[in-house]
Amino acid sequence: MQVTFQEYRLAMSTEVDAVGKTSSRLQFQQCKPADLTLEHWITRWEQQKIGFHLDTVHEMLKKHVDVMLNGRKQIRIFFPLCGKAVDMKWLADQGHTVVGVELSEIAIKQFFTEQNLSYIQEPVAGMPGVDIFKTTEGQISLFLCNIFDFSSLIAGQFDGIWDRGSLQALNSPDRQRYSKLLITLMAKGCRYLLDTLVCTKSDFEGLPIKISEAETRDLYGHACDIQLLDSSDTLTGKQKLWGLESFIEEVHLITPKTDSS
Numbered sequence: 001m002q003v004t005f006q007e008y009r010l011a012m013s014t015e016v017d018a019v020g021k022t023s024s025r026l027q028f029q030q031c032k033p034a035d036l037t038l039e040h041w042i043t044r045w046e047q048q049k050i051g052f053h054l055d056t057v058h059e060m061l062k063k064h065v066d067v068m069l070n071g072r073k074q075i076r077i078f079f080p081l082c083g084k085a086v087d088m089k090w091l092a093d094q095g096h097t098v099v100g101v102e103l104s105e106i107a108i109k110q111f112f113t114e115q116n117l118s119y120i121q122e123p124v125a126g127m128p129g130v131d132i133f134k135t136t137e138g139q140i141s142l143f144l145c146n147i148f149d150f151s152s153l154i155a156g157q158f159d160g161i162w163d164r165g166s167l168q169a170l171n172s173p174d175r176q177r178y179s180k181l182l183i184t185l186m187a188k189g190c191r192y193l194l195d196t197l198v199c200t201k202s203d204f205e206g207l208p209i210k211i212s213e214a215e216t217r218d219l220y221g222h223a224c225d226i227q228l229l230d231s232s233d234t235l236t237g238k239q240k241l242w243g244l245e246s247f248i249e250e251v252h253l254i255t256p257k258t259d260s261s
């Protein structure tokens, strides 16, 4: 028997002891971590394997949004690898302008449909094959493309960034390229909230992949000041089944070093 729980499966194993007596037991076994290719994500959306999606505004965003806003109104907020995060509508309803980038057309269309927003879809000049989906007033614009095809030349720089789950969604060799791109998208005074997971079972290699404090500093520390805002254990029954002892969600505030000099 096999039941797959993302990267873990519940499997029946049978053992024979010294006197030839057999016994069976159910065990969670770890599978190989997924190769996080573009196809992997496209297929997940096609099959609606989107356990990461939350139907309510992310608690960490609600808790720390004032740090990102820093007293500013009507700012431009970037959502890299946005999925269909309801947080985008929440911030747009507060008067901010939201720009997202997402690979899956299904995700983008579900976002507008589920949030009851009318939208227009049009090609992006100078980006063959890339479409932009935007609300009629232009408050929310989502680019349908690979994040690595996006740049400040296309949509300018941003005053705030809410980044939840992006580093975990990329293969490790792409993360350096990703952080370099994100740094170029930060306007002067930009306040970037990075939400990551740090799991504390040393042999845990499945998804969600852990992002250590050291890796965050390695990715952003050369150009940005980094401050740990929050570190909360959000372990639930689901993660206990994965064999984890703790499931820590961390939020860092990242700001350009040039702002402090």
Ligand SMILES: C[S@@+](CC[C@H](N)C(=O)[O-])C[C@H]1O[C@@H](n2cnc3c(N)ncnc32)[C@H](O)[C@@H]1O
Pocket: 038, 041, 042, 045, 052, 053, 054, 080, 081, 082, 083, 084, 085, 101, 102, 103, 104, 107, 145, 146, 147, 148, 163, 164, 165, 166, 169
């Ligand atoms: C872990 S999910 C996080 C989604 C969203 N940030 C949220 O909080 O619900 C990662 C998302 O990134 C998208 N994605 C993965 N690789 C991408 C890439 N190279 N460019 C653009 N989007 C990508 C996936 O389709 C998926 O929707």
